[in-house]
Amino acid sequence: MKVLVLTEQKLMEFLASARTAYDVRVPVSLHDGTRVIGRLGEGPLAIKGGAINQKITSIFFPHMETVLKCSNGGFESPEPAPKPMLVVGFTKQDADCLEFIDRFYNDKFRDDVYFNKRDNAVIVCVSGRCGANGKLLKVSGDNCDMELICDGQDYIVRAYTDVGKSLIEDIGSTEIVPEETLEQIEKESDQLCVEGLDLLNAASKLLLEDKVPDEFWQSISDRCIACTSCNLACPTCTCFDVFDRTNGCGIDRWRIWDSCQLDGFMREASGHNPMGQELIRTRRRIHHKLAADVTRWGHITCYQCGRCDNVCPTGIGIMSVCKEMVEKYG
Amino acid sequence: MKRTLTTCPYCGTGCMFYLLVDDKDTLVGIEPSSEHVTAKGQLCVKGWNAHHFVNHPDRLTTPLIRKNGILEEVGWDEALDLVVSKLKQAQSAGGKDSAMFVSSAKTTNEENYLMMKLARAVFKTNNIDHCARLCHSSTVIGLMETLGSGAMTNSIDCMEKADCIFVTGPNTTEQHPLIGTRIIENVTKNGAKLIVADNRKIRLARLADIHVRWKNGTDVPFLNSIMNVIIAEGLEDNEFISKRTENYEELKIVVADYPPEKAAEICGITAQEIVDVARMFAAAKRAMIVYSMGITQHTHGVDNVKCCANLAMLTGNVGSPGTGVNPLRGQNNVQGACDMGALPNVFSGYQKVTDPDVRKKFEKAWRVRNLPGEIVHTVTTAINAAAEGSLKAMYIMGENPMMSDPDQNHVREALEKLDFLVVQDIFPTITSDYADVILPATTYAEKDGTFTSTERRVQRVSKAIEPINQSRPDWQILCDIAALAGYEGMKYDSVSDIMDEIASVTPIYGGISYERIDMIGLQWPCPDRNHPGTKILHVDKFSRGLGKFSPARYRPSVEMPDEEYPFVLSTGRSYFHFHSGTMTRRSQLLDREQRFPYVEISPQDAAEHAIAPGSWMYVATRRGEVKVKANVTDVAKKGVLFMPFHYKEGPANLLTINALDPVANIPEYKVCAAKIRKAQ
Incomplete structure (x- = not known):
């Protein structure tokens, strides 16, 4: 089978050339080995190693950003970026998350600040034999512009959209890879995540049927220190708070990631707080993605990326909580 | 976007993270380090918000001198000249020990070492201390x-x-x-x-x-x-x-x-x-x-x-x-500030000032004569001495005693009586309200250095942005003051050179260098360049040889509840704020979370006094009365109140008692007698 295959060196060359038209972001290894999505050259390329720990959607919805500026009696939106982004490093689950928050930010009220960055951005997924400790990453399919499927060393390149195909054409040369290599990866990929999805579905059913008592949520919230990491790492958590800051000649309005695990998140000016108890906040974190969103969007909005389970210092990420819940009440 | 690996400026756990800086040199976020031995890709809520206060518009950005009662912007030269001349003037009039130098557990090891050196080598006093006096x-x-x-x-x-x-x-x-x-x-x-x-x-x-x-x-x-x-x-x-x-x-x-x-x-x-x-x-x-x-x-x-x-x-x-x-050490560098000898009785590495051989060693290293051997004041006794009028001048770097020391009215009286007070800080505080000179320092994000965490791990602090406006790193300010005072031995090209000097005179830091702690810190004792650091102390023998059982007998706290003041008041920190609140109260989410001063009170006590949850109430002791919100919770035991000390509009330390441990001079923040009433 003739497909485009790139060595890491060739991939680097391709990404470097793409910088003419794009603001290229790739997985890099930082000073101490932490892997993040950064600018090409910010550190050694670090595509292999699995999903990036940081909130992957922070590329388009960063920790803190200006949403408007007020000076001389008028308002200004932030200037759009000079180039669209080309982002490498989304996993299949990450791309699913992105697809969801694209819909979320476009629903009813379109979030211009988000789409200033998101519009025309090229999403390049990474899959195959390049997960953490050599594990297989699920093949993405068509929920991205391009995909790099790692065979353990090199990358088989697939394009799904017009922009992706056009980029591939620019690369040119193709190589032959054994057909079974790709087939085997796809076959193994199809086996992945079923167990996790079954667990989420079972937990979702319990929540929708209201079969999980408060005592369960209390026992989970006893172990929650309100670090907020679950929300700040989750690619589908989209909540933010706003604040104003003077800048010498005017005022900037900023937004900053918020967390439903904070008491102040829904506290009213009167002091009344519909989420004023820890157990309610803990319940909401899980309930929102597995029950409320099912009602609103028709599906669960956790895509099993694993970030909240990785980042939670006390082991109560969504998968861990669902496991306990299903074991007890399922 | 630029990322800089550095150490969290809050508690002593010592998590490292990356500061995110945008193209305008503004801090715009935090990313945990997944490789750091303590953080492991995780952070607490303060860590996640540790970037927020740095670019706050309240930052002190220009040196200020009080002229005719009003603070006026001046240049660095004028401010530093005045600091040196006034400190010398106070010492000329009242003796070397009539000046007090207060170092800071928020600043770096290098800065604590230099403050200690400034006090001892330049101003010839052991009146050097910091807030470890108040905690450990x-x-x-x-x-x-x-x-x-x-x-x-x-x-x-x-x-x-x-x-x-x-x-x-x-x-x-x-x-x-x-x-x-x-x-x-x-x-x-x-x-x-x-x-x-x-x-x-x-x-x-x-x-x-x-x-x-x-x-x-x-x-x-x-x-x-x-x-x-x-x-x-x-x-x-x-x-x-x-x-x-x-x-x-x-x-x-x-x-x-x-x-x-x-x-x-x-x-x-x-x-x-x-x-x-x-x-x-x-x-x-x-x-x-x-x-x-x-x-x-x-x-x-x-x-x-x-x-x-x-x-x-x-x-x-x-x-x-x-x-x-x-x-567990409560501040980012309280361990390091102690290690660096920002204490009246020891040089860096806990080498005693009363030992003539130790003094000789430092005299040789610092190229000075007659280092003082007398121990006079701690932070807490210095405030007492200022209130009595025997202490004339104070140089406070990065501390806020009006909020953090016991009995605020007593502290106010002390600061008002001083002939000269210089405060070096990142934000205006209620302590700087009493200052004759205010020197604008940089935050952790604008300088290089090291912090030592609670597990004795010496770790890098790395500059992410340029100093804001005219603010300067504390170490540079201290070096300039030493030079203006006529001392040639505090000139360094970089903070790395300061650490090399620290290593040369401090056996427990002997093997520490910036090269070795570039990515992961080292735990002291680390006596030489080949030593891997020490995870556990006292493995085969105790640091003193044999461990010494030192039994103690019960002595009741100084002020116990009585009929008039029937409650025990205990004070401390909350999760979302840090110490006197100068940083966390300028961080959006942290301040939103706990915006008002409060007291934790048991449901039984609240009911008996008809105090509704979230309502305003008064807590009073023999020192004063403070209006706070009632946090009615079973966290509090009946008869016991707990107040955090972060709020200048409801200061817990207006209420605490200035009673000290006879050996350590640490105040009794955890017990004093109080009474309560409902606010109408």
Whole structure:
């Protein structure tokens, strides 16, 4: 089978050339080995190693950003970026998350600040034999512009959209890879995540049927220190708070990631707080993605990326909580 | 977007993270380091928000001098000239010890070392101290006497290795969150036993096998009685005692006076609780003591610390993984500030100023003569001396005594009486309201240096952005002052050179260099360039040779509840704010979370005084009265109030008592008598 295959060196060359038209972001290894999505050259390329720990959607919805500026009696939106982004490093689950928050930010009220960055951005997924400790990453399919499927060393390149195909054409040369290599990866990929999805579905059913008592949520919230990491790492958590800051000649309005695990998140000016108890906040974190969103969007909005389970210092990420819940009440 | 790896400026856990900087040199976010030995890709809520205050518009950005009662912007030269001339003037009039230098646990090791050097080498006084006086001075003294080193004996990862963890006095999930989470993980996943001895029903208490809610201030009889039971039931580690310790007979005599029934009466608990704690602790193969301010901030703080050390030695729980006496240091660099000798009695590395040979060594290294050997003032006695009029000048770097010292009215009187006060800080504070000169310093994000975490890990602080406006790193300001005062020995090309000097005169830091701690810190003692650092202290022998049992007898707290003031008031920190609030109250989410001063009060007490949850109320002591919101919660025990000290509009330290431990001079923040009333 003739497909485009790139060595890491060739991939680097391709990404470097793409910088003419794009603001290229790739997985890099930082000073101490932490892997993040950064600018090409910010550190050694670090595509292999699995999903990036940081909130992957922070590329388009960063920790803190200006949403408007007020000076001389008028308002200004932030200037759009000079180039669209080309982002490498989304996993299949990450791309699913992105697809969801694209819909979320476009629903009813379109979030211009988000789409200033998101519009025309090229999403390049990474899959195959390049997960953490050599594990297989699920093949993405068509929920991205391009995909790099790692065979353990090199990358088989697939394009799904017009922009992706056009980029591939620019690369040119193709190589032959054994057909079974790709087939085997796809076959193994199809086996992945079923167990996790079954667990989420079972937990979702319990929540929708209201079969999980408060005592369960209390026992989970006893172990929650309100670090907020679950929300700040989750690619589908989209909540933010706003604040104003003077800048010498005017005022900037900023937004900053918020967390439903904070008491102040829904506290009213009167002091009344519909989420004023820890157990309610803990319940909401899980309930929102597995029950409320099912009602609103028709599906669960956790895509099993694993970030909240990785980042939670006390082991109560969504998968861990669902496991306990299903074991007890399922 | 630029990323810079640095160390968190809040508690002493020492998590490292990346600061995110946009193209306009503004901090716009945090990313945890997934590789850091403590952070492991995780952070607490303060860590996630540690970038927010740096670019706040309130930052001090220009030197200020008070002229005719009004602060006016001036240039650096004018400000520093005035600082030097006024300090010299005060010393000329009142003697060298009429000036006090207050260093800071927020600043770097290099800056603490230089402040110490400035006080001793340039201004020839040992009047150098910092806020460790207010938090762990009792630890430094108590553990030095018993074990020979006043620091955490073990490492943070030992929290995951203990079979039994005895937590007495810290609220770890709030004050050292990632340490607290290690305890939670060990308990919930490995089934480690957890004993929480704390008046408040803190989060860890919910997961504890035993939670003892004794009366505040009865630590000594409680701990003595535990030891009484252990000895009576033959649960002590005789081999460890005979091979590794001394003075055991003296301990036996003292703790014999504290049988459980007697101690239980003093402590307000049952004898069975004491017996249960003793048996659970002694039965564990690896038992660890974790303590903090609940132990140290008493007029018997040193006694409390010594009792903790006695208990660990009695059961052979020192010098191995998952054991030890582990004081958790509350600020990013309070361990380092102590290590650097920002204390009146020691140079860096705890080398005593009273030892003539040590003084000679530093005189040679610093190329000066006649370093002072007399110890005169600590932070707390200096305030007293200022109030009495004998102390004339203070140079305060990065501290806020109006908020953090006991009895605010007393502190105000002291600061008002000073002939000259210079405050060097990042934001205006209510302490700087009394300053004659204000020097704008940079935050951690605008400078290079090192912090030393609670587990003695020396780690890098790296500059992410340029200093804002005219602010300058503390170390550069200190060097300029030394030069203006005529001293040539404080000129450095970089902070790395300062660390090299520290290593050359400080045996426990002898092997530390920027090259070695580039990515991962090193734990002292690290005596030479090939030494890998020390995870656990006292492994084969104690730092002092033999561990010394130092028994203590019960002395009640100074101000106990009475008919007029029937409540016990205890003070401390909350999860979302830090110390005097200068940073966290300028961080959007943290300030939103706890925006108003509050007091924790039990549901029973609130009901008896018709105080509704969230309503305003007054807390009063013999020092004054403060209006706060009622946080009605079962975290508080009936009869006991708890107030955080972060709020200048509701300052807990307006209420606290200026009563000091006779040895450590640490104030009794944890016990004073109070009364309450509903606000109309």
